[in-house]
Amino acid sequence: MSTPAGEGEDSVTTGDTAQKDGRTRNRHPRGLLILWNVEMWERFSFYGMRAILVLFLAAPEDQGGLGLAPHIAAAIFGIYGALVNLLALPGGWLADRLWGSYRAVLWGGVVITAGHCTLAVPAGSGATYLGLLLVAAGTGMLKPSISTMVGRLYDHEQDAAERDASRRDAGFSLFYMGISVGAFAAPLITGYLGERIDWHAGFGAAAVGMLIGLLVCLRGGRRLPAVTRERVRTAKPAELRRMLSLCTAAVAFVVLLCLGLVALWGMSFTKGIIQAVTALTVLIPVIYFVTMFRTAGLDQVDRSRLRAYIWIFLAASMFWMIAEQGGSLVSLFARDHVDRDLFGWEFPTSWFQSLGPFYSILLAGAFAALWIRMGTRQPSTAAKFAIGLGGLGVATLIMAGAGMAAAGGERVSPMWLLVAFLVQIMAEMCLSPTGLSVTTRLAPPRFANQLMSLWFLSVAMGSALSSQVVQLGTVWSPGTYFAVLGCAALACAGAVAVSRKHLSRLMRGVN
Structure with a gap:
């Protein structure tokens, strides 16, 4: 592990601290x-x-x-x-x-x-x-x-x-x-x-x-x-029994709902599991929010901030519902419709999945420096969410353009995906770190861990909802499908932007 900037080469590499010339080098x-x-x-x-x-x-x-x-x-x-x-x-x-x-x-x-x-x-x-x-x-x-x-x-x-x-x-x-x-x-x-x-x-x-x-x-x-x-x-034994009961109830819910869908609606077992897990993923955040709002002793400020967080949660779920399709339908689109010829050799479709991490490595430091440089002039939490959703909408509309270009049966340039992934990662850098930060700021002290769990549940809910939305790919062409998703993301971005002042008031605990 390299030393942080400004530290001398004579620091001890295996310890937490080292003494040299009366100075402590960290x-x-x-x-x-x-x-x-x-x-x-x-x-x-x-x-x-x-x-x-x-x-x-x-x-x-x-x-x-x-x-x-x-x-x-x-x-x-x-x-x-x-x-x-x-x-x-x-x-x-x-x-x-x-x-x-x-x-x-x-x-x-x-x-x-x-x-x-x-x-x-x-x-x-x-x-x-x-x-x-x-x-x-x-x-x-x-x-x-x-x-x-x-x-x-x-x-x-x-x-x-x-x-x-x-x-x-x-x-x-x-x-x-x-x-x-x-x-x-x-x-x-x-x-x-x-x-x-x-x-x-x-x-x-x-x-x-x-x-x-x-x-x-x-x-x-x-x-x-x-x-x-x-x-x-x-x-304690009672806590262990309670957690075991909750897990058993969740598994039983999925199994019984799946069997009911298979028996009553004639679904395949695979489709039944998809529907049942989606239902569970939507139900758990609802239970979390209801439980927190019904807790005795919450003051007006805490309730106001929890109401604000509901909208943060829904916006984040919308973001992840679309973004997570970069590894599913976008990957299948790349397999079938993108020209992957590289100097006479066709590179694997899955290599496109390295683009997101590559862009993250390049841009993470730049975004962190940008927010620090802007200081108090940087956009509000709601504005950053609107920018993130808007950027995702633009990235998805770029994929819609690729889908329309491929409608004639010809393979399109990989530049469509290179640019779409770049815009999506920039959008994610506006929304994802902001979401983690605002979660810690809005959480009432007694719900600090639970609210952080809800942030990760927004990713779960987005992923589960994507399992439903992707089925529209059987009805629409890739161009139409991505265009509808892109417009939906832009509409959500517009709604967050319009509501940003109201959300800011709720976050400060003002009704």
Whole structure:
């Protein structure tokens, strides 16, 4: 790990601090490099599998795929994304009240590795769905906990100067760079193996990536500070029974609703699961909001801010509903309608999935510097959401242009996708960090963790809703489909822009 700017070369590289000439030279805490590597390899496995998932599901059986209709493949992709974020709720609870963060990361890595290994075995649709469920469950255990461990590295430091917020922010910036590195490299490797050699070879590469991350976690665990490995709180038997009851009720809801749809409406089991998981994903945020509003003791300011957050949540869900289709219908469009010839060689479709992380690496620092430079003159939270939704609408309309250009049967230039992904990432940088920030600012003290869970539930709900919306692709041409989505995003952006003053008043707690 490189030293921050302004630090001398004579600092000790393995400690938290070093004394030289009577001065204390600060470095990032011991353990950050370990967690950086674990996260990088976990994201490599996650995004590597994700890059080829919809292509594998929609590939004909004689080409090694499952042979599903494109809209069903895209719907399964959306439901998988919803489950990843839904299962972070019980995963975070296990880490906080039973296992501790380190054990949650460790066992999450084991489950993820098992899921990727299951996907790597060519054993039909049953193995595929089991593998996806295992990866989603393991990610739900690992993802919330590893970020918590990074924060505790800085909580562990003794010197007040070392707990400076800027060092913590810099540490998280380095940590999240690992996400972008893993997400960028993964589609290039798993995509080539999956599309050019065998789909299951691509899934196997994702399994190897997670296995490396798991080994790093095991070997480096003993070098992590004790505070990152201890249990914060041990769950009482009554709490454990309550969580088990809630999880059982959620599973029973999905199973019973699915069976009812299959029996009464004649749906296939796959479609029944898609509908049931979507219903659960919409129901859980409703329960969260109703429970919070009915809590005794909330003052007028807290209720006003919660009302504001409902609109933030809905706008974010709309954003993710469209943005998440970059890995499903946009990927299928690239497969069928984009000219991928590169000096006489056709590169894999999944390589387009590296564009988002690549743009993130290039632009993240620029956006952070822009907001700091603007200071108090930067746009309000509502304005940033409107800009983000508007940018997403423009990106989707660019895809509509690509769809219309391909209507004659000719393959279009990859520049359509290069520009669309660039605009989408710029839009995401306006909305996503702002959403995380406003969540922490609007949350009443007693609901700080629950409101952060709701932010991730907005991603889950967007993914689940996309599994419904993508089915319109069977009715409309790609040009019409993307045009309607783009206009919907622009309309939502306009509504947020018009309401920004009202939202600002609600956020300050003024009725």
